Amino acid sequence: MSGTPPPPSRPLIEISGLSKQFGSVQALTGLDLRVMPGEIYGLLGPNGAGKTTTIRIITGLVEPTSGWVKVVDFDPVKCPIEVKSRIGYVAENPILYESLSPRDFLEFVASMRKIDKASANRRVTQLASAFDMSQYFDSPIATLSMGMKQKVALIAALVHQPPILLLDEPLNGLDAKSSRIVKDLVSLHADRGGAVLFSTHIMEVAEHICTRIGIIHKGKVIAEGTLDQLRKKTGGKSKTLEEVLLELTNEEAQVADATRMLGEAIFNK
Amino acid sequence: MKLIDAWHLSRTPYREVVYRSLAEEKGRMWWGAFGKSHFDRERQNDFELTKRVLRIAKFDKLIVAAFCVMSSAMPFTSLFSGSRVLGLASSISLSLAVTFGFTALYAIQTLSSFVSAESSALLSTLPLSKDDFSKITLFSFIRSVDYMVVGAIVSQAILVATLTTSPVATLLMLVASTMNAVFAVTVALWFSRLFHRNLMRGGRSKSGTILRLVFIVMWGSLLLGVGLLLSIPWYIVPHLEMALLGVDQLSNLLFLIIYPFSAGTALANLVYPNAASSAVLIASGAMIGYFMLAGAAAKWSIETVKHVSKEAGVKIARMQTQDFSIKTRSPVLGYVIKDLRISSRNPATAFFFALPVLETLIVSLLVANYQTLKVSAVLVATVTGGILSLLMPLALLNAEGTGLEYTKTLPVNAHRIMTSKALITTATYVPVPLTILGMSFMKQLTSPMAAMIPFLTMLAIASASVFEIKLFLNSAAIGRIAAVTQDVEKLVAGVLIALIPEIAYVASYLISYNHVAAILAMGGTVVVELALALYVLRGS
Numbered sequence: 001m002s003g004t005p006p007p008p009s010r011p012l013i014e015i016s017g018l019s020k021q022f023g024s025v026q027a028l029t030g031l032d033l034r035v036m037p038g039e040i041y042g043l044l045g046p047n048g049a050g051k052t053t054t055i056r057i058i059t060g061l062v063e064p065t066s067g068w069v070k071v072v073d074f075d076p077v078k079c080p081i082e083v084k085s086r087i088g089y090v091a092e093n094p095i096l097y098e099s100l101s102p103r104d105f106l107e108f109v110a111s112m113r114k115i116d117k118a119s120a121n122r123r124v125t126q127l128a129s130a131f132d133m134s135q136y137f138d139s140p141i142a143t144l145s146m147g148m149k150q151k152v153a154l155i156a157a158l159v160h161q162p163p164i165l166l167l168d169e170p171l172n173g174l175d176a177k178s179s180r181i182v183k184d185l186v187s188l189h190a191d192r193g194g195a196v197l198f199s200t201h202i203m204e205v206a207e208h209i210c211t212r213i214g215i216i217h218k219g220k221v222i223a224e225g226t227l228d229q230l231r232k233k234t235g236g237k238s239k240t241l242e243e244v245l246l247e248l249t250n251e252e253a254q255v256a257d258a259t260r261m262l263g264e265a266i267f268n269k
Numbered sequence: 270m271k272l273i274d275a276w277h278l279s280r281t282p283y284r285e286v287v288y289r290s291l292a293e294e295k296g297r298m299w300w301g302a303f304g305k306s307h308f309d310r311e312r313q314n315d316f317e318l319t320k321r322v323l324r325i326a327k328f329d330k331l332i333v334a335a336f337c338v339m340s341s342a343m344p345f346t347s348l349f350s351g352s353r354v355l356g357l358a359s360s361i362s363l364s365l366a367v368t369f370g371f372t373a374l375y376a377i378q379t380l381s382s383f384v385s386a387e388s389s390a391l392l393s394t395l396p397l398s399k400d401d402f403s404k405i406t407l408f409s410f411i412r413s414v415d416y417m418v419v420g421a422i423v424s425q426a427i428l429v430a431t432l433t434t435s436p437v438a439t440l441l442m443l444v445a446s447t448m449n450a451v452f453a454v455t456v457a458l459w460f461s462r463l464f465h466r467n468l469m470r471g472g473r474s475k476s477g478t479i480l481r482l483v484f485i486v487m488w489g490s491l492l493l494g495v496g497l498l499l500s501i502p503w504y505i506v507p508h509l510e511m512a513l514l515g516v517d518q519l520s521n522l523l524f525l526i527i528y529p530f531s532a533g534t535a536l537a538n539l540v541y542p543n544a545a546s547s548a549v550l551i552a553s554g555a556m557i558g559y560f561m562l563a564g565a566a567a568k569w570s571i572e573t574v575k576h577v578s579k580e581a582g583v584k585i586a587r588m589q590t591q592d593f594s595i596k597t598r599s600p601v602l603g604y605v606i607k608d609l610r611i612s613s614r615n616p617a618t619a620f621f622f623a624l625p626v627l628e629t630l631i632v633s634l635l636v637a638n639y640q641t642l643k644v645s646a647v648l649v650a651t652v653t654g655g656i657l658s659l660l661m662p663l664a665l666l667n668a669e670g671t672g673l674e675y676t677k678t679l680p681v682n683a684h685r686i687m688t689s690k691a692l693i694t695t696a697t698y699v700p701v702p703l704t705i706l707g708m709s710f711m712k713q714l715t716s717p718m719a720a721m722i723p724f725l726t727m728l729a730i731a732s733a734s735v736f737e738i739k740l741f742l743n744s745a746a747i748g749r750i751a752a753v754t755q756d757v758e759k760l761v762a763g764v765l766i767a768l769i770p771e772i773a774y775v776a777s778y779l780i781s782y783n784h785v786a787a788i789l790a791m792g793g794t795v796v797v798e799l800a801l802a803l804y805v806l807r808g809s
Contacts, residue, residue, distance in 0.1 A: 059678055080680075081680045081681075081682065082680075084680040085680040094675070095671050095674040096672060096675055097607070097611055097675065098671075099614040099615065100607070100610055100672075103593070103595055104610055106595050107595040107597065107603070107606070108603055108604075110597045110603075111600055111602070111606075112604070112676075112679040112680065113679065113680065114599075114600060116597065117596070117597045121593075121595060124594075128593040134589055135589055135590075137590050137593060138588050138590060139588075156675075
């Protein structure tokens with residue numbers, strides 16, 4: 001992994017009192033979060049809860065209104081280069097250079113990250129083979145399916161072996177085999193001391209791979225812990241993560257209402 | 270569906286095409302983080318952003334249409350001097366040529382998105398009949414060029430009506446202008462499709478690269494053609510005069526046959542019938558041929574546009590490879606290579622790569638007529654080449670488009686990006702000093718210092734490009750998509766910075782009448798500019 005990871009006791013990502021305001025919209029309201037080495041932290045929450053904003057602030061793409069973020073002890077606002085060289089980021093809808101082929105694009109990324117030729121070639125070859133890119137490696141990215149674009153973004157995020165992975169819905173559009181590879185890679189990354197911040201709407205994925213889950217609602221983490229700890233908070237031992245999430249975000253009643261109203265609107269004359 | 274309803278509905282896919290092309294080419298809201306202040310794209314409401322893009326598109330379209338109308342009217346000023354026949358023939362020919370160039374250049378900007386059929390993706394999911402779908406698609410295509418085409422046709426017809434007071438000539442001018450628009454749009458559509466197909470094909474084959482180079486040179490030649498027609502009417506006018514007097518020589522015959530000179534000749538002789546009858550006959554015959562060709566071109570364009578949704582699935586040749594090797598480079602070189610790749614694959618920016626060819630030709634033309642290579646001629650040639658080169662930074666910045674969103678996640682500083690773009694800009698200028706150096710071996714120099722001027726200007730171009738990029742980034746920090754006029758501001762600033770050393774040369778020479786002192790003054794100014802540019806780079 002590039003960069004020297006801090007001692008195991010220190011968090012790789014630390015966020016305190018993070019707020020972000022976009023015009024009149026308060027996206028984050030005093031969010032606190034820590035991701036330790038070896039952890040896969042699942043960030044779950046309803047649409048618009050602030051998951052993507054949190055991740056984009058960690059990457060240095062968005063500046064917080066207040067609060068602070070440390071990524072391996074670096075502030076993304078003051079030291080964006082240090083932070084960006086230590087993270088592998090996959091956006092929810094990866095925007096890549098569409099006219100480039102995956103080969104051109106990965107050459108660009110590897111050059112920007114100053115990866116030596118031998119290492120870059122070895123990793124790209126391994127990842128591209130694993131993701132079945134052989135037919136698509138020289139096709140313009142514009143012609144690739146969403147899943148293929150996601151694979152290119154994943155390879156680009158992993159090529160420099162970063163200590164931290166920020167994955168915003170990384171399984172979007174991926175086939176079963178590739179999804180499994182990503183999940184295994186994420187687990188492997190954590191086993192080797194890396195940290196993963198994983199945002200997803202797929203509850204089963206979060207249940208299976210995340211070592212800790214944070215429920216984010218209206219811009220702050222309202223509950224945090226392992227699945228069992230979250231179940232305890234809602235008082236139901238056999239509850240699924242989906243049920244836990246809906247209960248913690250007070251959305252169970254809304255779901256019932258919405259289903260009833262839609263049923264009447266669509267199926268009743 | 271009624272035609273009027275289809276016209277109203279076509280507004281939505283048209284707006285989508287405009288939005289995509291403008292957002293892609295002027296993706297400067299994504300430049301924010303590299304500007305002086307940190308900018309969050311999210312700060313801007315999406316609705317506001319969309320509205321602004323569309324407002325700017327309309328403004329750009331109006332400005333370009335107004336410019337096109339003005340340029341198409343300019344050649345008619347030659348009517349006030351010299352022969353009436355000659356004046357009218359050359360005015361009409363040049364006006365048509367200029368309009369053709371402008372329309373084609375503008376159309377290709379929006380048609381790139383159009384031919385990718387993304388605009389019709391939504392329409393294709395709606396329960397529309399094939400005929401209605403075709404109508405809406407066709408109308409959204411027409412909307413892309415309506416202002417400038419209608420503006421040029423009407424202005425040309427009004428000018429001919431006013432100047433000749435001949436209803437027949439006016440009617441024929443209307444026909445010729447319409448044909449001209451059809452040709453321009455067809456060429457733009459054809460180029461856009463070829464580019465799109467070439468892009469979709471992908472791969473790293475030599476044939477693909479050669480094909481792309483051929484496109485670039487062809488596209489650049491079209492631009493050069495328009496530029497030459499605008500700048501050297503005095504060269505064309507004598508040939509036209511000869512052509513009107515008879516068809517003895519091959520070049521004169523060609524002028525009568527080649528569009529748009531045939532149109533000018535045929536129309537002028539209708540109004541003032543005193544040219545050789547053979548010339549009129551040949552020009553009129555050629556016009557009938559072009560009329561038929563315009564009909565075929567219009568048919569092809571309509572069919573192509575109607576089938577644009579089917580074209581969405583351009584055959585993509587997937588090449589199986591087990592070789593996943595990549596070439597890594599230094600960050601600056603990596604950025605240069607990436608810039609060259611994305612710019613050469615975009616029809617709206619690819620023609621900038623013909624700049625070195627254009628510069629060589631223009632500089633050669635500018636100094637070719639002099640027996641002695643005068644310092645004044647060298648100064649004019651270097652400035653002309655410099656203005657062309659300084660178009661490059663804006664093209665490169667705009668070509669980044671939405672992909673820049675990804676670059677912002679990489680550990681790359683603004684100064685690396687600026688350096689790479691300044692390097693490309695300076696490289697495009699290299700043919701200018703080399704051409705002048707070559708000329709200096711063939712011609713006598715008024716001063717040996719003259720050969721040094723373009724090399725010093727090259728360094729001034731490097732500094733000017735840095736300032737131009739910095740200005741762009743600073744305005745991008747505000748996080749707004751800018752209109753085309755705001756790009757012109759950056760270009761003017763760049764040109765002025767590149768001019769300062771030349772002004773220092775001229776001023777020093779006027780004071781001292783000594784070329785050595787003048788070149789020292791120029792060199793000193795260049796060094797100061799370079800130091801400032803390096804300071805700006807380091808602070809970025």
